[in-house]
Amino acid sequence: MTSRHIRFNQGISMRKLAAAAVAAGLFFGGMGVAAAASWGNELNMSTNGAEFRGWYKWEPKFQHHGGFHVRGRLSDADPGDGHNVYLRAKVEGYGWVRVKGTQRKTVDIDETIYDGAVLETNHAEIQLCRDRGSLRPDNCSDLRKFRR
Numbered sequence: 001m002t003s004r005h006i007r008f009n010q011g012i013s014m015r016k017l018a019a020a021a022v023a024a025g026l027f028f029g030g031m032g033v034a035a036a037a038s039w040g041n042e043l044n045m046s047t048n049g050a051e052f053r054g055w056y057k058w059e060p061k062f063q064h065h066g067g068f069h070v071r072g073r074l075s076d077a078d079p080g081d082g083h084n085v086y087l088r089a090k091v092e093g094y095g096w097v098r099v100k101g102t103q104r105k106t107v108d109i110d111e112t113i114y115d116g117a118v119l120e121t122n123h124a125e126i127q128l129c130r131d132r133g134s135l136r137p138d139n140c141s142d143l144r145k146f147r148r
């Protein structure tokens with residue numbers, strides 16, 4: 001009778017363990033889906049010698065200063081030209097912020113541009129450029145403007 005009672009308790013604990021494993025899998029799987037859905041706004045830009053492929057999102061109030069968040073890959077599309085590439089971004093009332101790439105390489109970008117004086121940034125502008133030195137003007141993509 002005792003051994004039968006022990007087997008019965010082991011069966012219950014195995015069921016609980018299996019249920020916990022299934023619940024954990026659903027929970028973490030749902031987190032992955034939620035994270036992927038929040039980056040649904042594609043942002044692709046290119047100009048002579050430079051390319052950016054990525055996504056953007058507006059951060060909620062109180063998270064990352066409620067800023068304009070950009071994530072993606074910045075590429076030197078013409079590695080033999082000797083020029084670097086960069087992203088220019090700004091938010092309402094502030095100057096340009098330069099996010100530099102690396103010559104002859106592709107780099108990962110993960111930047112949040114925000115206005116430190118407010119809880120939520122509502123306007124942002126971004127542009128992709130190739131730095132051609134001090135004697136020639138940089139060539140840049142069209143200016144992209146975003147509103148929350």
